[in-house]
Amino acid sequence: MIENHLSLLLVALPLLAAPIVAALPNGRLPWALSTLVSWSVCYLAAWQLMNVSSGQVISYELGGWAPPWGIEYRIDAANALVALIVSGIAALTLPYALKSVIKEIPQQQHALFYAAFMLCLTGLLGIAQTGDIFNLFVFLEISSLSSYALISLGKKRQALTAAYQYLIMGTIGATFFIIGVGLLYAMTGTLNMADLAQRLPELYEHRTIHTAFAFIMVGFALKLALFPLHLWLPNAYTYAPTVVTIFLAATATKVAVYVMLRMVFTVFGFSFIENTPTDELFLLLCVTGILSMSFYAIYQKDSKRLLAYSSVAQIAYMMLGIGLGSVLSVTATLVHLFNHALMKGALFMAIGALIYRVGSSRLEHFSGLGKQMPWTFAAIVIGGLSLIGVPGTAGFISKWYLVLAAIEQQHWLIVGVILMGSLLAVAYVWKMIEVLYFNATDEREQQNTAVKEAPLMMLIPMWVLVLANVYFGFNTELTVGTAEQAVKLLMPGAN
Amino acid sequence: MDMILGHYNYWMVIIIMMAGFYTVISRGNLVKKIVGLNIFQVSVFLLYISIGNVKGGATPIIEKGVDLYSNPLPHVLILTAIVVGVATTALGLALVVRIKEAYGTIEEDDIHNQDQSL
Numbered sequence: 001m002i003e004n005h006l007s008l009l010l011v012a013l014p015l016l017a018a019p020i021v022a023a024l025p026n027g028r029l030p031w032a033l034s035t036l037v038s039w040s041v042c043y044l045a046a047w048q049l050m051n052v053s054s055g056q057v058i059s060y061e062l063g064g065w066a067p068p069w070g071i072e073y074r075i076d077a078a079n080a081l082v083a084l085i086v087s088g089i090a091a092l093t094l095p096y097a098l099k100s101v102i103k104e105i106p107q108q109q110h111a112l113f114y115a116a117f118m119l120c121l122t123g124l125l126g127i128a129q130t131g132d133i134f135n136l137f138v139f140l141e142i143s144s145l146s147s148y149a150l151i152s153l154g155k156k157r158q159a160l161t162a163a164y165q166y167l168i169m170g171t172i173g174a175t176f177f178i179i180g181v182g183l184l185y186a187m188t189g190t191l192n193m194a195d196l197a198q199r200l201p202e203l204y205e206h207r208t209i210h211t212a213f214a215f216i217m218v219g220f221a222l223k224l225a226l227f228p229l230h231l232w233l234p235n236a237y238t239y240a241p242t243v244v245t246i247f248l249a250a251t252a253t254k255v256a257v258y259v260m261l262r263m264v265f266t267v268f269g270f271s272f273i274e275n276t277p278t279d280e281l282f283l284l285l286c287v288t289g290i291l292s293m294s295f296y297a298i299y300q301k302d303s304k305r306l307l308a309y310s311s312v313a314q315i316a317y318m319m320l321g322i323g324l325g326s327v328l329s330v331t332a333t334l335v336h337l338f339n340h341a342l343m344k345g346a347l348f349m350a351i352g353a354l355i356y357r358v359g360s361s362r363l364e365h366f367s368g369l370g371k372q373m374p375w376t377f378a379a380i381v382i383g384g385l386s387l388i389g390v391p392g393t394a395g396f397i398s399k400w401y402l403v404l405a406a407i408e409q410q411h412w413l414i415v416g417v418i419l420m421g422s423l424l425a426v427a428y429v430w431k432m433i434e435v436l437y438f439n440a441t442d443e444r445e446q447q448n449t450a451v452k453e454a455p456l457m458m459l460i461p462m463w464v465l466v467l468a469n470v471y472f473g474f475n476t477e478l479t480v481g482t483a484e485q486a487v488k489l490l491m492p493g494a495n
Numbered sequence: 496m497d498m499i500l501g502h503y504n505y506w507m508v509i510i511i512m513m514a515g516f517y518t519v520i521s522r523g524n525l526v527k528k529i530v531g532l533n534i535f536q537v538s539v540f541l542l543y544i545s546i547g548n549v550k551g552g553a554t555p556i557i558e559k560g561v562d563l564y565s566n567p568l569p570h571v572l573i574l575t576a577i578v579v580g581v582a583t584t585a586l587g588l589a590l591v592v593r594i595k596e597a598y599g600t601i602e603e604d605d606i607h608n609q610d611q612s613l
Contacts, residue, residue, distance in 0.1 A: 134572055141579045148586055157597035161606055164590045168519060171532055171583050178576060179539055185569070186546045 006051070007060040007073040010044050010083060011129055011139075013037055015122040022115035026107050028098075030114040035094040037118065041125070042084075042091035049080040055485050059131075067131070068192035074131030078486035081334065082128040082258045085341045089250040090121050092345065092461040097243040099457050100352055104241045105153055113153060119146040120247070124255050133181050133267070134191045136259065137174065140223070143255075144170045147248055151240040162235035169232040173222030180215035183208050196267050204272055216263055217278065224256030226319055227289025230312045237308035238361070242352035245304060249311055250345040254337045257318045261333065265490040270325050282323030287417045289316035294424035298431060303351045304361045306428055307344065310387065313421060314340050320414065321402055327487055329405035334483035336398035339386070339472060343395055346383040346465035350376050353454035353462065363432065367439035372451045375459055377436055379466045384429035386469040389422050394472040397480065504545035512538035523603040525594060529587045536580045543569040543576070 002009065017037040024030045052058060052075055060073040075083075094117075105113055123143025130136050148170070152163035185191055187208050188199040203209050218229075225233040233253075237245050264273055273279055290313050297309035318340070321333030351361065353376045358365050370377035386393035389400075399418060406414040453459070472479050499506060511534060518531025547569035555567040591601055598606050 134575075138575060138579070141583070145579075145582055145586055148590070152590055152593065157594075158610060160590055160594045160597055161610075164525065164587065164594060167583065167587050167590065168528060168532060171587075172516075172519065172535070174579075175536055175539055179542065182539065182543050182546060182569070 003047075003051075005060075006044055006048050007058060007075050007129055008062065010041055010048065010087070011122060011126045013041055013044070014118045014125065018115045018118040018122065021118055022111055024111050026110045030111040031094070031098050031101070034114040034118055035091075038087065038090040038094050038121065041121070042087040045080070045084040045087040045125075048075060049077075049084050049482065051075075052077050052080045053482055053485060055488065057489070068190045068195040071135050072131040072192055072194070073129045074194060075129065076486060076489045077482050078258065078261065078334065078490060079128050081338060081482050081486060082255060083125055085254060085338055086121070086124045086128060086251045089247060089341055089345050090117075092464055093243060093247045093250075093349075096246070096349055096352070096458050096461040099455055100242050100356055103356060104155055104243075109153065113150070116146045116149050117244075117247070119143075120150060120252075124251055127255050127259060131193050132191055133184070133193055133196065134178075137178050137181060140174055140177070140259075143252065144174060144223075147244070147252060150244040150248075151236050153244070154239040154241050156239055158235065159239035162232075162239045166232040166236045169222055169229075173219045176215045176219030176222070180212040180219060183212035183215070187212070193262065193267050197269065200268060200272070204275070209272075210276065213268055213272070213276070213278075217260075220256055220260050220263070224253050224260060224315055224319075225312055227285055227293060227312060227316055230289075230293070230315075233312055234305050234308040237311070238302055238305045242348070242355055246345055246348040246352060249307070249348055250341040253311065253315055254341055257315065257322075257333070257337055260319070260322060261330070261490065264322055265330070270491060273325065279323045279325055282319055283411075283414065286316040286320040286323060287414065289313060290320070290417055290421040291424070294421050294428065297428040298424065300428075301364065302362050303354070303366065303432060304348070306363070306432070307347055307351065310425065310428060311340075311344060313425075314344070314387075317399070317402060317418070317421070320418075321405065324405050324409060324411070324414075326405050326408060327491060328401060328408055330487045330490060331480065331483045332398055332401035332405055334486055335401060335476075335479045338479050338483075339394035339398045339469075342465055342468050342472065343383050343386040343393075346379055346462060346469060347387065349458065349462040349465065350379040350383060353379075353458045356454060356458065357451045363435045366432075366435050368436070369451060370433070370436035373453050376454050376462070379462050380432060380436065382466050382469060384433065386473070388425040388429055392470065392473050394469045394479070396473055397476055401480070504541065504548075508538050508542045508545065511535075511541065525591045525601040525603065526588070529584060529591065532587070533580065533584055536576070536583075540573045540577060540580075543573040 014037055017033060021030045021033055058075040061067060062071040101113060120143050123139045126139030127136055130139060148163045148167045151166060152160050187203055188196055190196055190199060222229045237249055293309050293313035297306050300306035300309060318333045318336050321329040354366055354369055355361050386395035389395040403415055403418055515531050515535030515538060519528050519535060522528050522531060547566040549565045552563045552565040553561045555564040595601050598609055600606060
């Protein structure tokens with residue numbers, strides 16, 4: 001019974017939970033229910049991934065209406081992997097959230113905060129699950145609207161302007177996307193992705209299709225913060241409440257990258273892209289993005305902003321994989337999508353623990369904390385190593401595949417840029433470690449206010465992610481294995 | 496001439512779209528930006544409704560003796576998009592109210608100056 005409706009339950013469960021959570025009295029109840037829901041959803045997502053991991057495709061017809069007329073949820077390895085990332089990160093963020101939210105958000109808003117969080121989870125899972133391009137827009141707006149609200153809850157007043165800026169940019173992006181969808185519908189008369197994929201090849205020469213493609217690409221480039229359309233991201237990540245930053249950094253942009261993959265490979269098909277200058281443009285933007293954003297990260301004085309710029313650079317790595325357009329490079333994109341969620345989740349959780357104790361995210365306030373909070377410090381070191389791509393961590397696996405893909409096509413410049421990006425990552429990760437471990441703590445010691453290690457409720461989710469970073473650096477069966485299955489379906493002709 | 500008159504709707508869509516988009520980019524007043532965003536979205540509604548029109552087609556309600564109908568699906572889609580637009584506007588204006596409370600102004604330049612001077 002449950003198994004037949006698995007794909008829908010994944011979206012419906014958090015959606016139904018949201019109003020209930022909002023109606024609960026402020027206190028621990030909203031948190032407890034959201035955590036319970038996120039764990040069940042994570043369990044369902046893992047189940048779903050097992051069902052499709054060897055290349056099957058599940059087609060779920062909403063309300064029994066046959067596609068392409070009805071809305072279809074079409075689950076293959078790519079969707080299932082993204083759904084697992086989103087729900088897994090949510091299941092780890094929510095236990096962490098309890099203490100952090102009590103400290104950062106006024107108590108009368110707790111129920112509404114968790115309700116918005118559930119809606120954001122609904123939206124992101126919906127985007128991952130759906131096989132209908134207009135349905136995707138609706139879920140995109142559900143997740144975006146709730147994340148604007150979540151970001152605006154930050155303590156500083158800049159959170160409001162950051163949320164406003166994101167709202168304007170995000171809405172322009174989403175509107176561009178529906179313009180594209182409308183044009184596609186005008187030409188093909190269908191909104192189902194699989195159906196579109198079949199009808200589009202005979203219309204490849206048509207100018208309307210090219211226009212639609214341009215609108216959809218620019219719209220989603222805004223959403224996933226592809227350099228130079230990333231301007232909303234650093235402020236949004238810096239001023240949002242810590243929990244929101246963790247969740248959005250690890251999931252929202254990843255889901256947008258997945259949509260880009262879906263559009264490029266399933267809907268339009270890579271043979272269409274190859275006849276447009278899109279892939280060269282992607283490569284150019286990604287190369288500039290990786291280098292410039294990594295440089296920016298080095299000069300930041302705020303830890304959250306530093307990691308935000310690093311995120312923009314890392315997203316550029318994923319898009320690089322799409323731009324190269326080979327089996328290896330798209331595998332690298334999917335693996336990096338998964339691994340980057342792990343490392344940024346771990347790093348933002350560790351930074352969040354520091355903020356919890358010190359009350360500030362500026363690097364100068366972190367000096368010497370490494371000795372007082374050894375577990376949090378160790379998490380930053382391992383997360384940082386993974387971000388750099390040191391062998392033995394998850395980050396190494398994805399960069400390895402990306403470099404292999406670039407070598408395969410003899411793009412030596414890109415190989416150089418990937419390695420250069422890692423070197424720059426060493427610089428910004430070192431900057432955090434230097435402040436935390438090697439800077440003196442005299443100021444605080446004089447005031448005699450030694451800082452304690454973060455509470456266990458924060459350390460456990462953080463370390464689950466840290467250990468996952470190490471685990472997936474050795475065992476690549478889940479990540480690379482699933483990604484290879486997904487790529488087989490995304491690029492059927494390629495192998 | 497047919498290029499202009501025959502595609503009258505689409506020309507209007509482009510003009511409204513650009514007017515809205517330009518307002519969003521060029522205006523410093525946060526409320527005016529939201530208004531621009533609205534105009535921008537309205538152009539998309541018009542685009543969808545124009546796509547749904549079938550030449551000589553009747554209103555899509557089944558009736559005896561009528562066998563050519565306009566396509567109702569784009570209209571339904573755009574109802575959803577209108578709801579999304581209303582939600583976005585409401586949230587955007589709510590943020591503007593909070594910004595006004597926090598900064599005492601809704602001019603982008605003043606807000607920027609206040610943040611810089613800290």
